[in-house]
Amino acid sequence: APHMLVNVKNLQADFYAVSAHKCCGPTGIGALFGRRELLERLPPWQGGGDMIDRVSFSGTTYNELPWKFEAGTPNIADTIGFSAALRYLESIDFAAAIAHENKVHEYLIDSMLNRNTVDVLGNPEQWVSVCSFNVKGSHPTDVGTLLDQL
Numbered sequence: 001a002p003h004m005l006v007n008v009k010n011l012q013a014d015f016y017a018v019s020a021h022k023c024c025g026p027t028g029i030g031a032l033f034g035r036r037e038l039l040e041r042l043p044p045w046q047g048g049g050d051m052i053d054r055v056s057f058s059g060t061t062y063n064e065l066p067w068k069f070e071a072g073t074p075n076i077a078d079t080i081g082f083s084a085a086l087r088y089l090e091s092i093d094f095a096a097a098i099a100h101e102n103k104v105h106e107y108l109i110d111s112m113l114n115r116n117t118v119d120v121l122g123n124p125e126q127w128v129s130v131c132s133f134n135v136k137g138s139h140p141t142d143v144g145t146l147l148d149q150l
Contacts (some may be wrong), residue, residue: 025085029078070091
């Protein structure tokens with residue numbers, strides 16, 4: 001699930017990929033944001049559907065973006081599901097969600113660092129929603145199995 005708001009334009013990245021299932025949406029679909037000038041230079045990786053504008057003996061002309069990369073029948077059902085998931089995420093009070101996550105994060109840090117039976121890996125101040133640790137004298141598989149049963 002998402003843990004922060006992202007403004008893709010402010011990142012100024014060449015490309016930014018998003019998995020729908022990481023946004024509470026269906027599996028097997030996502031989105032790719034790309035700088036227009038780079039997307040226009042890239043060749044399509046598949047052929048078919050509305051991605052082709054014209055075919056002649058001298059070559060093929062591809063459709064404009066984004067159709068240039070839309071070969072074949074689109075995944076309509078999952079696109080609708082992804083859209084619904086994004087609308088749901090837009091309805092969430094992210095400030096409250098982040099405040100709650102920070103509270104849980106602080107509790108986790110305090111709990112983990114105050115136990116002499118646990119080795120915390122990495123810098124706790126740089127954790128984002130996950131925590132890596134080892135329980136002294138225990139195999140990680142055993143710890144994982146026990147935590148899974150909680």
